[in-house]
Amino acid sequence: MLKKMSYSSFPEDVLEHVFSFVQSDKDRNAISLVCKFWFQVERRCRKRIFVGNCYAVSPRMVTRRFPDVRSVELKGKPHFADFNLVPEGWGGYVYPWIAEMASGYPLLEEIRLKRMVVSDESLELIAKSFKNFKVLVLSSCEGFSTQGLAAIAANCRNLRELDLRESEVEDRSGNWLSLFPETYTSLVSLNIACLGSEVSISALERLLGRCPNLRTLLLNHAVPLDKLANLLRQAPQLVELGTGAYSADMRTDIFSNLAGAFSGCMELKSLSGFWDVVPAYLPAFYSICTGLTSLNLSYATIQCPHIIELLSFCPNLQRLWVLDYIEDGGLEALATSCKDLRELRVFPSEPYGAEPNVSLTEQGLVSVSEGCPKLESVLYFCRRMSNDALVTIARNRPNMTRFRLCIIEPRTPDYLTEQPLDVGFGAIVEHCKDLRRLSLSGLLTDRVFEYIGTYAKKLEMLSVAFAGESDLGLHHVLSGCDSLRKLEIRDCPFGDKALLANAAKLETMRSLWMSSCLVSFEACKLLGQKMPRLNVEVIVDERQPPDLRPENFPVEKLYIYRTVAGPRLDMPGFVWNMDEDSALRLSRKGFRTI
Amino acid sequence: MSRPPPAIEEDGPSNVSLVASSSSDCITQNVSGLKERNYLGLSDCSSVDSSAASSLVDDRKNKLNLRATELRLGLPGSLSPERDPELSLLGSGKLDEKPLFPLLPLKDRICATLQKNVVSGNKRGFSDTMDRFSEVKSSVYTEKNWMLHGSGPDSESPQSVAQGMFLGNSGTNLKLSSRPSGTQQAIMKEMTPKVVAERPCAADGAHHNQAAASNNSSAPAAKAQVVGWPPIRSFRKNTLATTSKNNDEVDGKPGPGALYVKVSMDGAPYLRKVDLRTYSNYGELSSALEKMFGCFTIGQCGSHVIPGREKLSESKLKDLLHGSEYVLTYEDKDNDWMLVGDVPWDMFIDSCKRLKIMKSSDAIGLDSFR
Numbered sequence: 001m002l003k004k005m006s007y008s009s010f011p012e013d014v015l016e017h018v019f020s021f022v023q024s025d026k027d028r029n030a031i032s033l034v035c036k037f038w039f040q041v042e043r044r045c046r047k048r049i050f051v052g053n054c055y056a057v058s059p060r061m062v063t064r065r066f067p068d069v070r071s072v073e074l075k076g077k078p079h080f081a082d083f084n085l086v087p088e089g090w091g092g093y094v095y096p097w098i099a100e101m102a103s104g105y106p107l108l109e110e111i112r113l114k115r116m117v118v119s120d121e122s123l124e125l126i127a128k129s130f131k132n133f134k135v136l137v138l139s140s141c142e143g144f145s146t147q148g149l150a151a152i153a154a155n156c157r158n159l160r161e162l163d164l165r166e167s168e169v170e171d172r173s174g175n176w177l178s179l180f181p182e183t184y185t186s187l188v189s190l191n192i193a194c195l196g197s198e199v200s201i202s203a204l205e206r207l208l209g210r211c212p213n214l215r216t217l218l219l220n221h222a223v224p225l226d227k228l229a230n231l232l233r234q235a236p237q238l239v240e241l242g243t244g245a246y247s248a249d250m251r252t253d254i255f256s257n258l259a260g261a262f263s264g265c266m267e268l269k270s271l272s273g274f275w276d277v278v279p280a281y282l283p284a285f286y287s288i289c290t291g292l293t294s295l296n297l298s299y300a301t302i303q304c305p306h307i308i309e310l311l312s313f314c315p316n317l318q319r320l321w322v323l324d325y326i327e328d329g330g331l332e333a334l335a336t337s338c339k340d341l342r343e344l345r346v347f348p349s350e351p352y353g354a355e356p357n358v359s360l361t362e363q364g365l366v367s368v369s370e371g372c373p374k375l376e377s378v379l380y381f382c383r384r385m386s387n388d389a390l391v392t393i394a395r396n397r398p399n400m401t402r403f404r405l406c407i408i409e410p411r412t413p414d415y416l417t418e419q420p421l422d423v424g425f426g427a428i429v430e431h432c433k434d435l436r437r438l439s440l441s442g443l444l445t446d447r448v449f450e451y452i453g454t455y456a457k458k459l460e461m462l463s464v465a466f467a468g469e470s471d472l473g474l475h476h477v478l479s480g481c482d483s484l485r486k487l488e489i490r491d492c493p494f495g496d497k498a499l500l501a502n503a504a505k506l507e508t509m510r511s512l513w514m515s516s517c518l519v520s521f522e523a524c525k526l527l528g529q530k531m532p533r534l535n536v537e538v539i540v541d542e543r544q545p546p547d548l549r550p551e552n553f554p555v556e557k558l559y560i561y562r563t564v565a566g567p568r569l570d571m572p573g574f575v576w577n578m579d580e581d582s583a584l585r586l587s588r589k590g591f592r593t594i
Numbered sequence: 595m596s597r598p599p600p601a602i603e604e605d606g607p608s609n610v611s612l613v614a615s616s617s618s619d620c621i622t623q624n625v626s627g628l629k630e631r632n633y634l635g636l637s638d639c640s641s642v643d644s645s646a647a648s649s650l651v652d653d654r655k656n657k658l659n660l661r662a663t664e665l666r667l668g669l670p671g672s673l674s675p676e677r678d679p680e681l682s683l684l685g686s687g688k689l690d691e692k693p694l695f696p697l698l699p700l701k702d703r704i705c706a707t708l709q710k711n712v713v714s715g716n717k718r719g720f721s722d723t724m725d726r727f728s729e730v731k732s733s734v735y736t737e738k739n740w741m742l743h744g745s746g747p748d749s750e751s752p753q754s755v756a757q758g759m760f761l762g763n764s765g766t767n768l769k770l771s772s773r774p775s776g777t778q779q780a781i782m783k784e785m786t787p788k789v790v791a792e793r794p795c796a797a798d799g800a801h802h803n804q805a806a807a808s809n810n811s812s813a814p815a816a817k818a819q820v821v822g823w824p825p826i827r828s829f830r831k832n833t834l835a836t837t838s839k840n841n842d843e844v845d846g847k848p849g850p851g852a853l854y855v856k857v858s859m860d861g862a863p864y865l866r867k868v869d870l871r872t873y874s875n876y877g878e879l880s881s882a883l884e885k886m887f888g889c890f891t892i893g894q895c896g897s898h899v900i901p902g903r904e905k906l907s908e909s910k911l912k913d914l915l916h917g918s919e920y921v922l923t924y925e926d927k928d929n930d931w932m933l934v935g936d937v938p939w940d941m942f943i944d945s946c947k948r949l950k951i952m953k954s955s956d957a958i959g960l961d962s963f964r
Contacts, residue, residue: 083822088865140827166829171947194829221833275833299833349834351824381824408824439825465823490822 016045025050047071052485052510054116055535058565059097063104070109071135072101076116078513078559079463080488082140085515085557087539089572092116094141095125096570102129110135117141118167123148127155135161145170146197153179163191165218171197178203182210189216193242193273198222201231208234218242221275226254232261241265243273246300250280258284272296272321279306289313293340296321298347308333318374319343324360324381331364335371343377344368351381351408362389369396377402384415385442390424394431403428404439410466410491413443420444426451429459436483439463449473453480461486474498478505488513496523507533511561519558521551527560528578535563536578537571828854853943859887859920859951870943876935883922887951921954 019042022028032042048071051057062069076092094116101108108130118141126133133156138144146169152162153176177199180187187207192199201223208214214235223231223244232238248254262268262285269291277300292314297307298321307322307330317338324346326334334341346364350357362385369375369392376399385407394400414421421442429435429452436458440448444467452459453476460483468474475498477487487509495518506512506527521538528536539557567577826834832854853870866886873879922934926945934942934949 080822082827083825084828085822088867166827168829298830347826347830348824351826351834406824410820410823463825465825491820 012041015041019045023048044068048110049073051075053561053563054092054094054097055565055568056510056561056563059100059104061565063100067104068107069105070107071112072097072105072108072110073112073114074116075114078488078511079115079486080490080513080515081115085490087572087574090539090575091568091570091572093143093570094118095122098122098125098129106130107132109133112137112139113141114139115141117143118148119143120145120148120151124151127151130156132158134158137161137163137165138167139163140166142168145172146174146176146195147172150174150176150179153177154181157181157184158186159184160186160213161189161216162187163189163216164194165191166194169195169197171195173197175200175203177207180207182206185210186213187211188213189240190214191216191218191242192220193218195220195222201227205230205234211235212237214238216240219244219273221245224248225258225281229254229257229261232258232265236264237267238265239267240270240294241268241272242296243271243275245276246274246281247276247278248281250278255281255284259287263287266291268292270294270296274300277302279303282306282310286310286313290316292317294319298323298345301325301349304330311337314338316340321345321347323347323349324358325349326364327359328361328364328367329359331360332367332371335367339372340374341368341372342374344372344375345379346381347379348381348408356383362386365389366392366396369393374399376400379404379406379439381406381408383408384412385421385424386414386416387419387421387424387427388416390421391427394424394427398431398433400428400432401434402437403432403435404437404463405441406439407441410441411443412441420447422447422451426455429455434458437461440467441465443467445469446473446476449476453477456480457482459483462488464489464492466491468492468494471495471498475501478502484508485510487511489515489517491516493518496520499523500526503527503531503534506560507531507562509562511559513557513559514555515557517555517558519555521553521555524555524558524578532579533562533564534560535567536560538576538578540574540576855924855946855948857883857886857949857951860953860956862887862951868949870946875939876942879934880922883949883951920951922949923952924949 015038019028019031022031025048028042028046032039043065044067046066047069049062049066049069050073051062052075054074054076074094074097076094077086077090080086081090092115094113098111102125106129109132111126111133112135116138118138123144126136128151136152136156136159141164144167149162149164149169152159180203184207188211199220199222204223208217208231215238217231217235217238217240219228219231219242221244225244225246225248228243232241258281265288268285268288271285271292271294274297279302282302289310290313293316295310295314295317296319297310301323303325304327307326311317311320311330311334315337318340319342320334320338322330322345326346331346334344344365346360360382362382365378365380365382366389375397378400379402382405385405413419414424422445425438425440425444425448429438433455435456438452438456438459438461440463446469449468449472452462456462459481462477462481462484464487471494473492474489474494477484478498479502484505489512492514494514499514499519500523524536524538527534537559538555539559541556567579571577854867855870857866857868868879868882868886870879873882923931924934924942924946925931925948927947929947931950936942937945
């Protein structure tokens with residue numbers, strides 16, 4: 001008789017202890033699949049949950065499986081919501097999650113949300129439900145006001161992080177910042193850069209003065225430059241600073257005050273803000289530039305010479321976000337000054353102008369790819385590109401992991417040869433074997449997708465716009481990209497065939513967005529009905545009169561995502577789940593959960 | 595599906611000829627500041643009605659078009675935030691993009707599709723036929739009778755724009771089948787400044803319309819925008835608008851930056867957002883809101899229709915709309931709700947935090963209601 005290996009005799013707490021050294025979600029998921037015993041042990045001690053699509057699973061399912069979670073991260077709307085392609089009211093409400101966690105996770109400490117609708121009620125519920133609440137990060141969220149923030153400030157005694165990055169916050173006035181009690185001293189990170197309204201500077205100063213652990217402070221535009229020095233003196237230990245408006249009348253006392261304050265901040269590694277920048281005040285922080293690893297000048301409308309001068313003081317820069325005022329010349333200087341550069345983002349200063357307003361071309365990117373051996377992450381807006389340049393970049397930087405190129409005019413060909421840019425992007429995917437994220441632009445045929453399907457085996461996220469010729473393009477991607485998780489497509493002639501032929505692939509991905517493509521209603525219905533673990537959601541045009549049947553028309557916006565939670569219950573009238581029949585749909589009142 | 599032609603149809607042929615003569619002229623016309631022509635009969639007030647109304651309309655249209663064709667450099671905040679101009683070439687809810695003709699069977703569509711390079715950025719049809727009709731969209735719904743306190747005539751009769759509109763437009767399109775893109779471009783500029791551009795692509799010769807477009811129209815004076823392109827987040831767009839305002843020489847717009855406010859409507863399931871800085875008077879704001887929210891009135895009209903009867907007569911529609919009047923209100927900086935139209939426009943945009951379209955019965959309590 002074989003002696004069975006008995007895992008159940010292995011002490012559970014030892015196993016738990018071992019698991020505690022494994023933090024990554026992927027590894028924890030793998031652990032949970034080893035056997036039932038490990039599944040049980042693992043789930044009871046998992047402390048952190050990441051849900052990449054809040055509709056992939058229901059809140060109750062999460063709290064039932066993982067009873068002792070301390071940190072939750074959720075993402076809501078599809079990425080294209082950032083560019084106004086998702087109508088308001090689409091969904092992504094966090095309230096049901098907060099409600100469920102209020103009872104399921106009283107010890108919850110951290111909530112991180114991205115592209116979700118967060119109401120003041122949600123914030124108030126957070127403030128009163130979690131006694132040990134420490135971290136609130138609201139990234140690109142909306143639906144709340146300063147009233148909700150007031151509830152957080154007043155009630156969360158142990159709050160360490162309040163980060164509102166790029167959220168839309170309604171100003172209900174009232175001095176929410178002053179509601180942090182005088183006894184409150186635990187602030188480590190405060191990001192209010194997105195706030196349109198003013199905050200009380202004196203309250204801020206007092207807050208900084210009593211929080212010795214503050215490391216990150218990102219101010220909003222409303223904080224004037226002449227107040228910055230005092231704030232800095234309250235928090236000389238800052239590691240990350242976002243200035244407010246960086247302009248003032250040129251006065252030597254303001255300047256020297258500011259320069260003095262900056263020189264006291266020896267730990268500063270990251271600078272951002274710089275709205276309305278007056279170049280004469282830039283030298284005020286030169287003294288700390290050698291320590292800078294991250295610089296965000298993407299709101300600073302300073303011209304090339306000033307940028308070059310500034311960069312010459314920043315030899316240790318790893319991340320630079322900048323406007324295209326930097327021009328090719330500035331990028332060449334960057335390539336010389338900043339050999340440690342890992343990430344570059346160049347944003348357009350005048351994206352809607354018909355003509356280029358600056359001398360920024362493909363050459364700038366080529367220079368940086370040559371001069372910066374560690375460059376791995378690029379976001380680049382420009383107006384012209386060539387296959388040669390892309391091939392050069394690919395050969396220079398096979399270590400590229402994120403490459404997003406936006407040629408501003410859709411379908412722009414190689415400016416030298418008038419050819420599509422298939423070969424150039426093909427070189428990128430062929431040489432950069434670890435490429436995880438790619439955004440395409442310019443004139444592209446199905447060939448580029450053939451390259452991508454063949455080479456981009458580690459690609460996780462692909463963004464496509466105004467590209468391709470036929471279903472074959474989509475088919476290459478869906479059948480070839482083994483690691484694909486997120487695919488977003490707009491304005492491409494992709495239709496039903498590729499979608500239906502690769503239906504099973506969709507269950508291996510987080511989501512697929514297709515808008516202004518050629519997918520028919522019938523295909524969506526078929527997909528919805530045949531694939532129970534996918535939600536196939538069609539966003540119909542809300543302005544369409546109700547007596548015209550939308551089934552007769554091409555699907556304008558399609559969002560498909562895998563889920564174990566079935567059709568969601570909070571769809572607005574203009575979002576249709578395709579496995580429901582129309583009678584059911586018409587009678588369903590899409591109720592909105594706050 | 596045929597519908598009884600409403601009164602507006604008489605304008606149809608004349609609309610067509612107007613368009614025919616002025617489709618690409620419209621572009622140059624605008625630039626040289628000549629009078630705008632309401633060539634689609636898409637007036638916010640019925641052209642049948644009072645002259646006061648039509649002159650108001652023309653006025654609005656003038657302003658609307660001049661702005662549409664103005665050279666604008668880097669003022670992204672002045673674009674409309676509303677979604678779906680990309681769905682409709684005409685970029686407005688008034689002209690819906692659904693043609694009244696049934697689509698071809700699926701496989702035909704696919705075949706037709708695969709044979710050509712299909713454009714994007716507009717409502718792509720599955721065949722050439724569809725393309726033509728899909729360009730000029732029909733609207734089944736009509737005006738709503740906006741009551742702006744202190745502005746506009748009381749009796750603006752709504753039009754059943756759609757059916758006649760569609761017939762007129764399709765006639766237009768068919769006649770101008772050789773130059774639909776020019777029409778589109780002109781139409782786009784007519785309706786709103788923030789619409790989809792059908793960008794004629796050099797490499798794309800197969801598409802029916804595009805071939806025509808490249809023959810006829812030069813690049814439009816102002817660059818019409820595609821929704822969500824280039825892919826820049828709103829926060830960045832708004833900030834850029836503010837800062838580029840300081841740098842920009844070509845300055846036709848009043849006020850800096852963008853001013854997005856939420857617009858809600860009683861009974862509508864979701865909000866919209868508008869950028870108040872893209873309008874220069876109440877009339878423009880009103881017409882834009884009508885386009886955005888017009889469909890909700892129709893939703894309610896629909897519920898009054900006798901089941902089985904698919905169409906509404908024009909008179910019934912008029913009755914309905916007169917019965918369900920809406921007023922436009924706003925919340926000001928003191929958190930009070932006021933009727934829109936009381937104060938000068940500049941003062942209004944300074945203090946308006948959000949807009950709400952209320953039933954006039956609900957608005958009785960508002961202070962300034964007469």
